[in-house]
Amino acid sequence: MAENGIGASVRRKEDNRFLTGKGNYTDDINVVGQTYAYFVRSPYAHANLNSIDTSAASASDGVVAILTGDDLAEDGIGPLICGVNVTSDDGEPHRAPLHPALAQGKVNYVGDHVAVVIAESLAQAKDAAEKVSIDYGVLPAVASTATAAEVNQQQIHDIAPNNMCYNWPFGDKAAVDAVFETAHKISTLDLINNRMVTNPMEPRAAAGEYNSGTEEITLHVTTQNPHVHRLILSAFNQLAPEHKLRVVGPDVGGGFGVKIFVYAEELVVGWACRKLNRPVKWTSDRTEAFLADAHGRDHVATAEMALDDQGKFLAMRVNTTANLGAYLSTFSTMVPSYLYAFLLAGQYTTPLIYSEVKAVFTNTAPVDAARGAGRPEATYLLERLVDVCAEDMGLDPAEIRRRNFIPVEAFPYQTPVVQCYDSGDYPAALEKALQLADYDGFTARAEEAKSRGMLRGIGLSSYVEACGIAPSAAVGQLGAGVGLWESAQVRFNPTGNVQVFTGTHSHGQGHETTFAQLVTEQLGVPIENIEVIHGDTAKTQFGMGTYGSRSLAVGGVAIAKACEKLIEKGKKIAAHALEAAEGDIEFADGDFTVAGTDKAMNIADVAFNAYVPHSYPEGLEPGFDENAFFDPLNFSFPAGTHVCEVEVDPETGEVEIVKYSAVDDFGKLINPMIVEGQVHGGIVHGVGQALLEGCQYDDDGQLITASYMDYAMPRADNVPSFDIDYAPTNPPHNPLGVKGCGEAGAIGAPPAVINAISNALGVKHIDMPATPEAVWRAAQSAA
């Protein structure tokens, strides 16, 4: 193993600049002549825009321009798009209402974009925004997921009768129903997957600059996928041709999915900077982030399991209503469909699954992918239902899982819901987790807690997720508008140091370190001589960006493939220089050697030869710079078992997580320290959903959790120190043997926490977030 190579917990290279204030975020970018954009947003959830009068505002100090939906339409700037088709049960594509970046005739949620004020200073823009006079014809609002599609509901979009985006059945209903008819037992659970506001630390921002000389727009933007941004803005929004549009995602302070999407503000900034021929900057404030960032989750579901008399799962039936908000965000349609229903088998051999997903529109902010995206919803539903099954069958929750696990020898395992799992050893992870959690000692701990008046509970969650997104052909068949391969370029400079260009994007994950470790391992170049470059369409080749725990599993492999090409080429160069046959050249630890001799040439010298090819193999191209693309053959399937132990204070309803153990299978770990950090962050994210975070709209569609005063984010004192271990398996289709780790915690934690609370209280179910009052009430009813 190379020093600092695969398996080493190398300290993060990027932290020097992050921790010393030298990061370069979008809001840090300031240019001469810059103006400031401020959006006039709808205070109503649902209203006709009768008129917009900008005359007084236009006369306000410092105003450069006030632009509305009419201006956008006049300039031929296209509406925002949703890039994944889901076919509804009537055979028609999902209903896609027009989503203009600035409202045209109607507003559909609080925070919807009505106009943009561009002024010499932000304060001037805000002052002028208050003077924009808008006549709203207020309409009744649809705010509830459960009732959005009811027959007499207020209609939001003409194109979507009954506020339905799609009704998407999947599976053999008749076969499933037949099993339910004769099953030994049927376990049923109604549950809500609570809506979340994603809340990355850095709010969204965009800074646009137009060069009238080159006719190029440069758009700095908080993005997880700059090339995808450029593609959509060019191909669908007609902002500028791809070769005249540079999108830069500089340092980005957290994404968690929310920065995948192309938002109205970004398009408007890009358009306005050219229209006005002035640089334009917009930075979201936290209130705007609550109102207008895409939200996550928001399902109402019923789940049923048919069991035999041994507790074996025979069939599952799931009915889900998913709230997509007022408009379709960029990838919204696929989240409650392909990313959800295809994970409903979980770790189990359930042979038959039928799922029906009703996706509805409401007068709320658009809902799209958020850390886990569909997989947390599937896992929460399944892992809660499994606990209900255990209770109904009188089995220990660990035992019912054991009886239903996909056995190790069955991999690769074809589930009844499309996915074919790559590798896994679910019993191993479970047993290791139970040991880590001292599951056997729980009864004694519960007794001790009882003597203090406290209720102790323990909960398991055995999850599987689909990462390494994704094989292009598979997602293309499903209706995705893009392929999901990844690219890399590995470039030696003449002096022997290396620049690695990746099409993924790092916004906290530590790619600059992990990817450098891959290269140092493979090429033997010291890690300090390797720089990882990402996030700028003018610097890197086309890439698909970062989401779905794909960067290492897909992007890392592309880097490895580019390195392989360098080694192949290097052998030719070294053979020539060392006067040996190419077939006799071996490469290890940075040196090309002639087999069986001490004749050797370091890869840095090979690079120099390639750029100064005075004595060089005939017919070989100069240069030492290779690129590669990798399209995965399958998703990767990280899995694991998490065990949460809680103590509930029945007097107040407070829940304390006293112990949390996680055993995950991420395949091979490149940087265990970074992986552990991802696991910690993911678990905290999941604990936030389970205990604290609940985005709420009132009946009028007003967001009542629009600040940190009311929206509770998890903090360090909400969680214990975690016990983390691994039960890795080797995914055969992934050349690096890696699976992805960024979302696991957020997927595994919510059911583990709620299972523990239900266990402590002795109740069938409690919805998330399990706030103190909710828990107190449940404790009262159970007592």
Next chain:
Amino acid sequence: MYNFSYQKVSSVADAVEAMQKSEDGKFVAGGQTMLPTMKHRLASPSDLIDLAGVGELVGISVDEETVTIGAMTSHAAVAASSEVQDAIPALAKLAGNIGDPAVRNRGTIGGSIANNDPAADYPAAVIALGATVTTNKRDIPGDEFFIGMFETALAEDEVIVSVSFPKAGTAAYMKFENPASRYAIVGVFLVKFIDGVRVGVTGATACAHRGMRLEEALNGSFTADAIDSVELPIEKMNADIHASAEYRAHLVKVMTKRAVEACA
């Protein structure tokens, strides 16, 4: 934030004069509520008169009977004061758990009680300990200082100089935190004096108040069990997404019991 004039004064007299001359001025005493409110354009004072430079308002002094805290003394200073920790440990603990470190370093006792947020911590202590609020004009008994939601007995040009807390008694403060804001959903400050019990309750109602029914029960029997039979007026309790009126009333009793146990 709207435009305003900023004035930093160095004496109470100058502060009062500046306020009298201003059209719609506000004193700023740490600004931990004022500034966020202004940033959201929810307040637009013509003048901000900053008391941070008024040296006479800062400091802690302790004599045989009282702890006197200057109005511009930060929460962090109160929390860290060994004199306060010795004299009224519950008060130091209360100060040390307000907001977060940034709030505790900027926020002041005078600012907190003058603002009178219904969920602020200090008002419960002022009421329960029977503190005296000294202003540039008069002494105001703690019981009479808090009038209603964000409303106090202070006149427009009245400046709090200090707050004096009697040292007598054993005290405890029990706070049930809002999981989001970490303000008190309910906070109960209980003091057991030689001649009786006083209870200050914050978070539960429109404004911090004395828990007379709780006091009555505890004066009969200073036990946690004595609280069980107390009936609190649910209709007066605050209700929001974090806690219903019924739950708040319940929490007042639970926090009181825990304070009793801590004082026992």
